[in-house]
Amino acid sequence: MNDFQDWARSQQQRIEARLHQLLPAPDIAPQRLHQAMRYAVLGAGKRVRPLLAFAAGELARARPERVAIAAAAVELIHAYSLAHDDMPCMDDDVLRRGKPTCHVEYDEATALLAGDALQSLAFQLLGEYRLTSDPAVQLDMVKLLAAAAGSRGMAGGQAIDLEAVGKALTVPELEFMHIHKTGALIRAAALLGARCGDGLDGKQLAQLDHYAKYIGLAFQVVDDVLDAEAPTATLGKTAGKDAQHNKPTYVSALGIAESKTFAEELRRDALAALDGFGEDALRLRQLADFIVLRKF
Amino acid sequence: MNDFQDWARSQQQRIEARLHQLLPAPDIAPQRLHQAMRYAVLGAGKRVRPLLAFAAGELARARPERVAIAAAAVELIHAYSLAHDDMPCMDDDVLRRGKPTCHVEYDEATALLAGDALQSLAFQLLGEYRLTSDPAVQLDMVKLLAAAAGSRGMAGGQAIDLEAVGKALTVPELEFMHIHKTGALIRAAALLGARCGDGLDGKQLAQLDHYAKYIGLAFQVVDDVLDAEAPTATLGKTAGKDAQHNKPTYVSALGIAESKTFAEELRRDALAALDGFGEDALRLRQLADFIVLRKF
Numbered sequence: 369m370n371d372f373q374d375w376a377r378s379q380q381q382r383i384e385a386r387l388h389q390l391l392p393a394p395d396i397a398p399q400r401l402h403q404a405m406r407y408a409v410l411g412a413g414k415r416v417r418p419l420l421a422f423a424a425g426e427l428a429r430a431r432p433e434r435v436a437i438a439a440a441a442v443e444l445i446h447a448y449s450l451a452h453d454d455m456p457c458m459d460d461d462v463l464r465r466g467k468p469t470c471h472v473e474y475d476e477a478t479a480l481l482a483g484d485a486l487q488s489l490a491f492q493l494l495g496e497y498r499l500t501s502d503p504a505v506q507l508d509m510v511k512l513l514a515a516a517a518g519s520r521g522m523a524g525g526q527a528i529d530l531e532a533v534g535k536a537l538t539v540p541e542l543e544f545m546h547i548h549k550t551g552a553l554i555r556a557a558a559l560l561g562a563r564c565g566d567g568l569d570g571k572q573l574a575q576l577d578h579y580a581k582y583i584g585l586a587f588q589v590v591d592d593v594l595d596a597e598a599p600t601a602t603l604g605k606t607a608g609k610d611a612q613h614n615k616p617t618y619v620s621a622l623g624i625a626e627s628k629t630f631a632e633e634l635r636r637d638a639l640a641a642l643d644g645f646g647e648d649a650l651r652l653r654q655l656a657d658f659i660v661l662r663k664f
Numbered sequence: 665m666n667d668f669q670d671w672a673r674s675q676q677q678r679i680e681a682r683l684h685q686l687l688p689a690p691d692i693a694p695q696r697l698h699q700a701m702r703y704a705v706l707g708a709g710k711r712v713r714p715l716l717a718f719a720a721g722e723l724a725r726a727r728p729e730r731v732a733i734a735a736a737a738v739e740l741i742h743a744y745s746l747a748h749d750d751m752p753c754m755d756d757d758v759l760r761r762g763k764p765t766c767h768v769e770y771d772e773a774t775a776l777l778a779g780d781a782l783q784s785l786a787f788q789l790l791g792e793y794r795l796t797s798d799p800a801v802q803l804d805m806v807k808l809l810a811a812a813a814g815s816r817g818m819a820g821g822q823a824i825d826l827e828a829v830g831k832a833l834t835v836p837e838l839e840f841m842h843i844h845k846t847g848a849l850i851r852a853a854a855l856l857g858a859r860c861g862d863g864l865d866g867k868q869l870a871q872l873d874h875y876a877k878y879i880g881l882a883f884q885v886v887d888d889v890l891d892a893e894a895p896t897a898t899l900g901k902t903a904g905k906d907a908q909h910n911k912p913t914y915v916s917a918l919g920i921a922e923s924k925t926f927a928e929e930l931r932r933d934a935l936a937a938l939d940g941f942g943e944d945a946l947r948l949r950q951l952a953d954f955i956v957l958r959k960f
Binding site for chain 1: 688690691694696697698701745750751753754772773774776778780781783784785786787788790792798799800802803804805806807809810811813814815816817819820822823824876
């Protein structure tokens with residue numbers, strides 16, 4: 369696992385450096401907007417989606433410098449969604465990644481525009497950089513990321529989440545919500561990383577997609593457990609806010625103990641989806657362990 | 665000009681029908697989000713950007729059914745920007761295209777998510793449909809639309825606009841703002857329409873871009889004049905709100921008479937940029953007239 373930590377740290381540094389370069393410089397007009405975009409993205413975050421992209425890229429023997437662009441695009445979408453999700457009309461939160469949220473540090477209008485511009489930038493990267501030998505495959509990657517971000521993906525999941533406040537959801541209903549809200553982008557991260565290479569056939573891409581689906585759900589279940597158990601300082605975001613906001617979670621549906629058991633089952637399902645992959649899937653296996661066993 | 669009106673009406677019907685099909689159906693989950701997306705896009709609007717795309721497509725001998733997808737993508741970006749721009753933390757407006765604004769009809773969170781999902785859908789269309797014979801050109805179109813929408817395009821222009829409230833801008837400063845806020849997307853509409861065909865070389869695309877730049881500015885100058893002069897009922901949005909919000913406009917910088925003269929100059933510059941194009945540029949010429957001479 370130490371070896372994994374070294375790998376993860378080096379990939380996190382790689383994506384951080386790349387995001388630093390790819391985001392508009394803070395001294396280019398409109399400065400305040402560019403500063404807010406950088407604030408919303410840089411300097412924090414576990415970079416789980418980029419790690420997944422890099423791990424999937426290794427499996428598909430993709431060039432890491434290409435995967436880094438795809439990973440950056442996914443992370444920009446994720447960061448924009450957090451900036452918007454924290455706004456007063458949504459979750460109205462003040463703390464994110466250990467810092468004041470974007471609209472608190474800047475203002476609501478700037479946070480709104482920064483999120484909007486981060487989404488544009490994500491697609492600009494996919495249009496601008498060469499990520500595959502076949503531009504038609506790259507167009508398919510544009511479609512994949514857009515669908516994952518859109519109304520039948522992440523944004524749709526957030527809408528379902530909004531409607532669920534105050535309701536007691538069943539476990540299948542929770543799953544439906546999370547498959548959209550966080551699962552779609554996590555799956556996109558894995559698939560985009562893999563598609564920067566050409567080492568996987570359609571069946572193997574489907575296996576990877578299954579793996580990512582389980583990982584995405586496991587991530588959410590663990591998130592719910594941590595929100596209920598961990599202190600704010602460790603979490604870097606306001607703890608206990610699910611219960612406070614009366615949001616349905618796995619903890620509220622299953623209890624803490626059963627949620628942990630469920631996360632463990634999902635981890636095993638994720639690993640099983642990688643059956644038949646050899647050593648190249650090492651990082652994906654380790655990532656499954658990391659996501660379920662993490663403490664923050 | 666009657667002939668132009670027939671043409672414009674038929675293109676408006678074409679884009680309306682296409683948007684109707686391309687937007688997620690209102691009965692697909694999450695229903696409320698999909699309804700809000702459709703509300704923000706359908707049933708109103710002059711569709712100036714699609715008209716430009718179709719006119720540029722004619723010049724480049726592009727297939728209209730391909731141009732319609734590119735035009736829809738641009739219009740989705742435009743519609744998302746209106747939904748966000750009308751929100752309380754931005755312009756806080758209640759009337760748009762003759763109807764309650766999206767956050768008034770639904771709620772702020774839904775308007776925010778609908779805007780976000782409309783942006784994603786725009787890029788999904790460019791990734792999903794075949795618009796050119798060369799996928800590499802189509803990737804360039806993704807980049808073009810993303811850059812036009814982003815922090816150095818439309819979203820950046822809105823940020824500059826926010827910072828300008830209460831200030832007296834010079835005409836060059838106003839121009840800088842509008843070249844971003846509305847100009848970038850108008851230029852993208854023309855260029856995307858043209859790039860669906862392969863009838864134009866680089867020099868001709870640059871001419872078209874110049875035309876669109878002048879048209880974009882003229883559109884804004886006329887918008888400012890109409891905001892100062894036209895009644896709300898004709899305009900379909902709250903009239904007089906620029907002065908009310910203390911926003912710098914061409915009318916506040918130049919006065920109404922000189923603004924009208926300026927719009928006329930821009931129209932002539934736009935037409936001059938089309939020099940050397942033959943009959944295929946007819947619709948572009950007529951569109952320049954329409955944009956400057958419109959009363960709403």
